[in-house]
Amino acid sequence: MSQIYYLIRSRADGRYLVAHPRVTSGTENNGYLLMFREDFDALSYLNTHGADVADQFAVESVAGSQIGSLLQRWSFVGVGIVQDPLLPKVEFLTNF
Secondary structure (H helix, E strand, O other), X not given: OOOEEEEEEEOOOOOEOXXXXXXXXXXXXXXXXXXXXXXXXXXXXXXXXXXXXXXXXXXXEEEHHHHHHHHHHHXXXXXXXXXXXXOOEEEEEOOO
């Protein structure tokens, strides 16, 4: 059975919420796709860190088996699994 993850997506242009950690080499990248283990964690993140724009985003579910193709399609560097949506505490992975 596959793990389900929850992603935050813009209602306006369909882009996913991503993180761009500081890069010392100065190279640009498409960032890390932010993922949540529960839908309520994604909603908490939105309400805590973007309450004024939360209505412009939607939470969608995706099976873990689909993450690889999603990363490839959007050219993301990896994923950022949000461990605590209130702080936020994020675990960045390049091989998922």
